[in-house]
Amino acid sequence: MINEPTELDPAGLEPIELAPALLERMAAVRAAALRTLESGDPVYGVNTGMGNLSKVRLSDAEQRVHQRNLLLGRAVGGPPWLSPEESRAVLIGRLKTFLTGDSAVSVGLIQQLVALINSGYTPAIPAEGAGSAGEIIPLAHAAGPLVGIGWLLVPPFPADSGSTTSTGSMAAGDASPADDAGELRSAAGLLPAFELGPKEGIALLAGTPGAAGRAALAVAKVWWVADRLTAVAAGAIAVVGANRDPYEPAAARGDDVLASEFARLRRLAGPEPEPRSLQAPVSFRVAGHVNAHLRRTAQQLDDAVDRAFKGVSDSPAYLDGDFVGTAGFHGIDLAAYCDHVTTALAHAAEVSTARLHRLLDPNATGLTAQLAREPGPQAGLVAVHKRAVATTHQLRRLTLPTAISTAETSNGQEDVQTFSWEAVGNLAEAIRLTREIVACELLAVRQAFALSGRAIPPGLQDLIQAVDDVVPPIDADRPFGEDLTRLLTNVL
Structure with a gap:
């Protein structure tokens, strides 16, 4: 109610x-x-x-x-x-x-x-x-x-409900x-x-109730994606034995959001083994900063949605006993923060794609090339990385700010626009594409654990079990697109 x-x-x-x-x-x-x-x-x-x-x-x-x-x-x-x-x-x-x-x-x-x-x-x-x-x-x-x-x-x-389809026959003048x-x-x-x-x-x-409602829906999805990005990054950190210095609490001084992200990574990645090297690749070391930034931008958009619903967006609005013309339809607040989250997702996806590439590199993992059981006869997950690269490129094209283009309509009465509707649409697409990239990295993390024989940290066991429930062990090359689809449908 x-x-x-x-x-x-x-x-x-x-x-x-x-x-x-x-x-x-x-x-x-x-x-x-x-x-x-x-x-x-x-x-x-x-x-x-x-x-x-x-x-x-x-x-x-x-x-x-x-x-x-x-x-x-x-x-x-x-x-x-x-x-x-x-x-x-x-x-x-x-x-x-x-x-x-x-x-x-x-x-x-x-x-x-x-x-x-x-x-x-x-x-x-x-x-x-x-x-x-x-x-x-x-x-x-x-x-x-x-x-x-x-x-x-x-x-x-039910079949006899009388519903019509966009491809079925309809009476003249009633075409869908x-x-x-x-x-x-x-x-x-x-x-x-x-x-x-x-x-x-x-x-x-x-007003802008559509952009606000869609943005509220998107924010909930961004929180979910942020949690999955953190968990998958922690899995990558754990499986390569990355040095944990970058996630020390002292390194988050003055930034509570970053401190919380560091704590999540440490908890999920589990106890630190003897690190493989003094410094892991940058894509591993910056995981906390990247995901903390995404969480900050999500909170900023959440706040903008709250302002959109509490503020005056109607025009004319009935205020204090009179009708008042307002500019509450100018959704710059929503457009700007949707763009901000889209850019944060694009950067997080790029970093995830870079980590995925390193997971295929024996110099970074100490495992077989491209995470193949038999490198050479088998290609391993190299094409999974290629899909992530293409998806990241597609995501980058969404990061052009939406509110920088003005156009006149209504014979000049409307001479400025923010395109907030397009901004929230871009965000929805960015969420979809980022999930695809997370699925690619998650598949590689699971295979790296399987090849390494390393124990799965307690904080990641539920996630890895969810993967195992829908993705069979990878012993040879196969259509990995089917595995990614299962991950996107059932896990991410």
């Missing part, structure tokens, strides 16, 4: 319920906002046009259809669609902002939104093409199903936008028809 608008779980699947006291508060705000509108003063997007047409006053008849029309004319996106998980995060992000009261929407619309979230369906929201100040295009797709417009991603149904990802069905008729009232259409399109 959501009692206050500070609670958000974009990845959760439990039905959402709203506390009666919260709904009463929303109803009071709505009643006050409607009284304010009775004055007839111009309110952007309510009794005026939008963007460069905000100078146009709307008649009473035009206002009655205007809010729904706002959703129709801006749903210009298409596939690829967001995943159901991300689409749900967008809806919960929208709900989160509504519960501040700034949007002054009706309890009916809030309940319609909750019903959509709880239905198991998610809107078909374009992953790309949000070229506007804010998120008007993707939000038009997200909000359309609330009033019977647009398309929904279909959850699993093509998409390779799965099934779509028309939103018409899913929920009882809801008629938008004053201010509710523009409220559905306002």
Whole structure:
């Protein structure tokens, strides 16, 4: 049950319920906002046009259809669609902002939104093409199903459920936008028809709830990836017998995050054996600094998400009894920190790839070349490293800052953009690619332990057992891509 608008779980699947006291508060705000509108003063997007047409006053008849029309004319996106998980995060992000009261929407619309979230369906929201100040295009797709417009991603149904697919035959005029990802069905008729009232259409399109919701989901995944990066790095440190001096507590002076990371590495890597050399390769020695930086950036993004949901993002927002035009749609805070985390992931992936290369080198490990049982007749894991190199190169291309390009739209009314929607999309892709690289290093760490005969440290035994549960022992060359897929599906 959501009692206050500070609670958000974009990845959760439990039905959402709203506390009666919260709904009463929303109803009071709505009643006050409607009284304010009775004055007839111009309110952007309510009794005026939008963007460069905000100078146009709307008649009473035009206002009655205007809010729904706002959703129709801006749903210009298409596939690829967001995943159901991300689409749900967008809806919960929208709900989160509504519960501040700034949007002054009706309890009916809030309940319609909750019903959509709880239905198991998610809107078909374009992953790309949000070229506007804010998120008007993707939000038009997200909000359309609330009033019977647009398309929904279909959850699993019984065979006789009547669901339609993007490739199946459909009646003329009811064609689904093509998409390779799965099934779509028309939103018409899913929920009882809801008629938008004053201010509710523009409220559905306002702010950056999509980037905030998706970023909240991404942060949870980054914490998971950071933990796996730490564990795999500790495994590499342990299996090569790296000198542990770089992870001494005294070397983290003045940096609590780094000190915590050093402690994790020491605990997971286990007791230090006689080191193989005075200094391990740099990719081993900097593991603590690299992963600590990733954790810092994740926390900064988490803080930015919190600011996005606590701050004023609606425009016009209903504040202190009046409608106020704001710039809360300018998602520079989210865009900048999404970019920061993407860059931190790219660096962590590069370091992981470098460690993987060293794990294949007998000079670093004292093991057989390329971790092959029989070097020469067998190639070992050399191609696994090549895949990591290609993936790292792909990841680097995501690190271009998203907010450095401005473009004018709406005849110059919107002359600056941050592309926060694209920034969080880049982050989602960076997470996916980093997981691939971690899988490559993890496979090499497991093989190195198998070849070395070294005891697996207690802190890593659960992780290595999880690997062994899905990856058979490597005694000869085989299609290692299948092993990596199993690791990504079941372990990482």
